[in-house]
Amino acid sequence: MLGVILPVILGLPAALAQYEAIDTCCQALQGAGLQNVLFSGDAAYKNRTESYWSVSAQLTPHCIVQPTSTDDVVKVVNILVGDGACSSTKFAVRSGGHTTWAGSNNIEDGITVDLGLMTEVTFDKNTTVASIGPGSRWNGVYAVLDPLGYTVPGGRAGTVGVAGFLTGGGNSFYAARKGFACDNVVNFELVTADGKVVNANANENADLFQALKGGSGGNFGIVTRFDMQAFLAGNLWGGTATYNKSVTAQQIDAYVKWTDNVENYQAGSSIIFWSYLPVMSDIVILAAYEDTEGEEAPAGFDEFLAIDRIADTLRLDSHKALTDELEQAAGYRDIWFTMTFTNDKEIFTKIVDLNTAFVEEWKLLSADGDFITQCMFQSIPTIFSKHSVERGGNVLGLDKVDKNAIMLLFDIAVKTPEEEALARPLLRSYGRKMQEFAAKKGGLVDWQFLNYADSYQNPLGSYGAENVEKIRAAAAKFDPQGIFQTKAPGGFKISKVENGSKETSAPIEKEL
Ligand SMILES: Cc1cc2nc3c(=O)[nH]c(=O)nc-3n(C[C@H](O)[C@H](O)[C@H](O)COP(=O)(O)OP(=O)(O)OC[C@H]3O[C@@H](n4cnc5c(N)ncnc54)[C@H](O)[C@@H]3O)c2cc1C
Numbered sequence: 001m002l003g004v005i006l007p008v009i010l011g012l013p014a015a016l017a018q019y020e021a022i023d024t025c026c027q028a029l030q031g032a033g034l035q036n037v038l039f040s041g042d043a044a045y046k047n048r049t050e051s052y053w054s055v056s057a058q059l060t061p062h063c064i065v066q067p068t069s070t071d072d073v074v075k076v077v078n079i080l081v082g083d084g085a086c087s088s089t090k091f092a093v094r095s096g097g098h099t100t101w102a103g104s105n106n107i108e109d110g111i112t113v114d115l116g117l118m119t120e121v122t123f124d125k126n127t128t129v130a131s132i133g134p135g136s137r138w139n140g141v142y143a144v145l146d147p148l149g150y151t152v153p154g155g156r157a158g159t160v161g162v163a164g165f166l167t168g169g170g171n172s173f174y175a176a177r178k179g180f181a182c183d184n185v186v187n188f189e190l191v192t193a194d195g196k197v198v199n200a201n202a203n204e205n206a207d208l209f210q211a212l213k214g215g216s217g218g219n220f221g222i223v224t225r226f227d228m229q230a231f232l233a234g235n236l237w238g239g240t241a242t243y244n245k246s247v248t249a250q251q252i253d254a255y256v257k258w259t260d261n262v263e264n265y266q267a268g269s270s271i272i273f274w275s276y277l278p279v280m281s282d283i284v285i286l287a288a289y290e291d292t293e294g295e296e297a298p299a300g301f302d303e304f305l306a307i308d309r310i311a312d313t314l315r316l317d318s319h320k321a322l323t324d325e326l327e328q329a330a331g332y333r334d335i336w337f338t339m340t341f342t343n344d345k346e347i348f349t350k351i352v353d354l355n356t357a358f359v360e361e362w363k364l365l366s367a368d369g370d371f372i373t374q375c376m377f378q379s380i381p382t383i384f385s386k387h388s389v390e391r392g393g394n395v396l397g398l399d400k401v402d403k404n405a406i407m408l409l410f411d412i413a414v415k416t417p418e419e420e421a422l423a424r425p426l427l428r429s430y431g432r433k434m435q436e437f438a439a440k441k442g443g444l445v446d447w448q449f450l451n452y453a454d455s456y457q458n459p460l461g462s463y464g465a466e467n468v469e470k471i472r473a474a475a476a477k478f479d480p481q482g483i484f485q486t487k488a489p490g491g492f493k494i495s496k497v498e499n500g501s502k503e504t505s506a507p508i509e510k511e512l
């Protein structure tokens with residue numbers, strides 16, 4: 001009720017009209033027989049809102065609609081896109097809800113289409129293809145496939161959603177063997193703006209198929225099923241190791257060597273990060289090591305295992321168990337930044353030093369001391385994109401990068417909106433210093449990982465002109481009216497990418 005009264009008191013007839021229009025649209029969805037239309041007073045609405053991983057993304061749509069089948073999604077799209085009750089209402093699309101920033105997967109003054117009830121996972125023994133509902137989370141996928149002795153390349157934290165992950169590329173433990181996770185999708189089922197169900201695979205709508213592999217699903221329609229090629233997999237060897245920050249130089253040295261060796265050791269995966277943890281009141285080094293063929297402590301890890309560590313959980317275990325272990329604390333406001341640089345010790349070291357300076361500066365600014373930071377490194381060797389190309393290719397544009405590289409995820413998690421407002425420009429300014437240093441050394445790789453990028457970054461533009469053109473063409477062909485560009489404004493939109501623009505530094509002035 002308050003929502004109705006407020007605009008009247010404030011004398012805002014336009015706001016009231018908009019409020020009524022959205023309410024009418026929500027009612028039209030209910031009127032069409034959709035069972036799960038949730039409003040702000042409902043416990044289920046609260047539950048779904050709280051299930052966004054980052055509090056920054058927990059917006060308050062007028063209602064949330066949860067389709068349970070592809071037919072339901074068709075119904076929802078027809079109502080939202082038609083010129084009836086919803087002609088002036090905007091909407092958002094959400095699957096796992098793990099994108100950190102406000103407005104990617106949710107909307108104020110609009111309707112959120114939440115695929116969270118579409119979590120079916122089935123497995124075809126003949127083809128070993130796993131068919132996965134868009135609202136699935138990776139732990140649900142592995143829970144079905146692990147007992148069958150199969151797996152697919154997916155999230156390394158179990159609660160991450162399938163849909164955003166796969167249409168943003170998806171980096172997994174298996175990238176050195178199988179390319180990006182999206183390269184293992186053999187078919188996407190999609191509902192387009194005109195309410196048609198379309199399949200995209202190597203033989204059918206091949207242009208859309210390729211564009212969906214990295215081009216972010218929200219540019220084309222609503223993906224209602226992912227068919228992925230599974231493969232035989234037993235237990236992996238792996239887990240986490242914790243190190244004192246005093247071994248920073250040794251870790252960097254080992255990681256640079258590791259990155260150049262991935263091509264020779266494709267079963268391995270290694271992520272290392274410098275993390276400030278409130279329980280330690282200090283930065284520690286954490287590493288996630290895995291051997292996807294289940295070889296224990298294989299020689300590829302010798303350099304890392306020779307460094308003194310505080311503790312580790314290294315063991316043989318299932319894909320699911322290893323991703324449950326890498327879960328990250330929810331309930332914070334998360335600010336992320338990503339960049340990519342050539343496999344260079346000097347740049348790596350500078351980034352770690354800048355991260356230390358950032359943490360020291362933030363310790364003085366933080367009101368409550370309750371914050372977590374990560375300065376996380378992941379190898380992006382050229383072998384990843386060679387596998388992508390072998391599997392038909394995607395639009396990530398990494399095949400144009402001819403040197404082994406390292407991707408950075410630099411982030412902070414804070415508790416309050418006030419802290420978010422302070423931390424955001426500070427993190428960006430440090431991110432910019434990192435980019436500038438890498439550029440000065442000739443080692444800034446012009447590629448940004450969409451799954452880690454903040455709202456102001458330009459991952460689609462970083463894929464290169466040819467790929468931008470492919471994404472643009474597929475979006476125009478399957479959504480000629482640009483409904484998913486304007487009426488569903490969330491996420492990285494191809495219409496916002498300028499032709500020929502390559503944003504390589506963070507435009508902090510714009511934000512400040
Ligand atoms: C703890 C944590 C761990 C992570 N680990 C990894 C990792 O190991 N590797 C990696 O690559 N990434 C990782 N990520 C990043 C992750 O891939 C992205 O956040 C991704 O967007 C999550 O997918 P989602 O379904 O939860 O996305 P959402 O946030 O729900 O959606 C992302 C975008 O896709 C759109 N979208 C969602 N569903 C659909 C659909 N069905 N059809 C069309 N468009 C849709 C949304 O509108 C939105 O713009 C991690 C993130 C977190 C928070």
Ligand SMILES: *[C@@H]1O[C@H](CO)[C@@H](O)[C@H](O)[C@H]1NC(C)=O
Binds near residue numbers: 047048050051
């Ligand atoms: C939402 O509800 C489900 C059960 O319906 C429950 O398992 C889950 O923990 C709830 N999540 C939140 C954030 O309350």
Ligand SMILES: *[C@@H]1O[C@H](CO)[C@@H](O)[C@H](O)[C@H]1NC(C)=O
Binds near residue numbers: 124126
């Ligand atoms: C799988 O293969 C068997 C034997 O060839 C066949 O009988 C069955 O119909 C197939 N199942 C599917 C789902 O294609």
Ligand SMILES: *[C@@H]1O[C@H](CO)[C@@H](O)[C@H](O)[C@H]1NC(C)=O
Binds near residue numbers: 244246280
């Ligand atoms: C790291 O080592 C230093 C001594 O070199 C010690 O004071 C500190 O407590 C150690 N930190 C952790 C997290 O073990």
Ligand SMILES: *[C@@H]1O[C@H](CO)[C@@H](O)[C@H](O)[C@H]1NC(C)=O
Binds near residue numbers: 469495497498499
């Ligand atoms: C970019 O170029 C394409 C043609 O290649 C054109 O259709 C499109 O409108 C241009 N977009 C912008 C934003 O300039």
